Amino acid sequence: MPDKAKAVVLEIGYHFSGSTLDFNSCNLPVQVAPGRSNNCVRVMFDGVAKAFSDDIAIDLGTANTLVHVMGRGIIIDEPSTVAVRTRNAAREILAVGRKAKALMAEPSKGVELVHPLREGVIADFVAAEEMLRQLIRRAKTMLGFRRPRILICVPAQATPVERRAVYETAKSLGARKVYLIAEPVAASLGAGLPVGEPGGAMVLDIGGGSSDIAVLSAGEIISARTLRIAGNAMDAAIVRYVRRQHQLHISDANAERMKVQLGTAIAKSSGRVAEAHIRGRDLQQGTAKTVVLGARDTADALAEPIEALADFVQRALEDLMPETLRDIRQRGIHLTGGGAMLDKLDVALTRQVGVPFHLQPNPMHCVVKGSAAVLAGLDSYKHLLMKN
Structure with missing residues (x-):
């Protein structure tokens, strides 16, 4: 030849x-x-072979859902929202993700915005199934997949019923295999922590509906736990603060906007925008009213959920063996998730807990990237998966 x-x-x-x-x-x-x-x-x-892989990793979050496809990276990053119209007790799914939010910008009778997940787990099975169906269909249309293997992240302490709901939802979409993994475990891998080495590595993943801690050592999960306080709880704390201090009711959307624009855990050292105009309904007059709020207001409003996070971490540390605790005090605790992006949160937690906190680069992507790593090396990581 x-x-x-x-x-x-x-x-x-x-x-x-x-x-x-x-x-x-x-x-x-x-x-x-x-x-x-x-x-x-x-x-x-x-x-x-890897170029033709049909593995899909999904970070099914309360606030956002991310889809990672092997060889392509993150191809979908959408709000976890569904627009639903109810007529004669029958529900019709109109749109999901950004399209659902855009649809709600034009008020329509009988249409509501549904959040299928609450505190990190499925609260509306039908809406969650349709949201996942449309997002996965979009991925398969883009890449021409057959029946994929799907790995989905869930809170560390999701109940068997909650885990089964996620599993059945993915299975109903035609997945060849469905795997589940605890969010902080995936976040540890996505953050590139030395989880396979001796000594403890600890991550705090703060999402929209839940915060999760995982401690790993020598490739094994030492501890994993969940707190149902995260980004949404911060929004709720802002709503309560404005109501209490200004007798003004503001929407969750306005509270989130305030958190993004002004939000900080420590007002004195904040470099955030000085103030913002927030519109709501005057609780005494019942009329529209606008107030001017600053970074100090958000720091005061968020003090309670931040203290709850610090207590959550402190309890997790107290349950560790002395040698593992010593490793973590030396290495610090790694912050991931969208909620971890709050200005000066790492500084505030370091002061309250007494252990260094480190914000990871691209914290919102750590969970889904870690999930993709598990699928890519499934034989090596099977022991980290959760039971369905």
């Missing part, structure tokens, strides 16, 4: 078995360069 023909034989004739390339069934004349082994060729085929 001429050299050129031998050089291109790798491009044709390989076979597929399931979702992986069946190298052993390839009865091909393969030319191996001097000094190279057949393993080099196998690596080339493995690369082709």
Whole structure:
């Protein structure tokens, strides 16, 4: 065979078995360069197989849902929202994600915005199923997938009933296999922590509906727990504060806007915008009213949920073995999740707990990236998965 023909034989004739390339069934004349082994060729085929992988990792969050596809990265990042119209006791799903929020910008009779997840777990099974169905269908349309393997993240202390609801939802979408993993465990991997090394590594993942802690050492989960206080609880604390201090009722959306624009855990050292105009309903007059609020207001409003987070971490530390606790005090605690992005939160928690806190780069993506890493190396990480 001429050299050129031998050089291109790798491009044709390989076979597929399931979702992986069946190298052993390839009865091909393969030319191996001097000094190279057949393993080099196998690596080339493995690369082709991964390019055609149909694995999907999903961070199913209370506030946002992210979808990661092997070889493509994060292809979907949408609000976990569903627009629903109710007529004669019958519900019709109109849109999900950003489209649902956009639809609500134009008020329509009988249409409401539903949040399928509450405190990190499914609260509305039908809405959650349709939201996942549309998002996964979008991913499959983009990539032409067959029945995928799906890994979904859930709170560390999700109940068996809650875990089963997530599992059944994914299974109903035609998944070939469904796996579940605790959010902080996935976050640890996504943050690149040395979870396989001796010594403790601790992560605090703060989402929209729940905050989760995981402690890992030598590739094993030492501790995992959940607190149902996170980003949404911060919004609720702002609503209560404005009501108490200004006799003004503001919407959750306005509270979130205030948190994003002004939110800080420590007002004195904050570099946030000085003030913002917040509109709501005067509780005494019943009319529209606007007040001017500053960073000090958000720091005061958020003091309670931040203290709850600090107590949550402190209790987790108290339950650890002395040697693991010593490792974590030296290495610090790693912050992930959208709620961790609150200005100066790492500083406030460090002061209250007495252990250094480190905000990870791209904290919102740590969970889904860690989930993708688990799917990519499933044989190595199976022991970290949760029971369905």
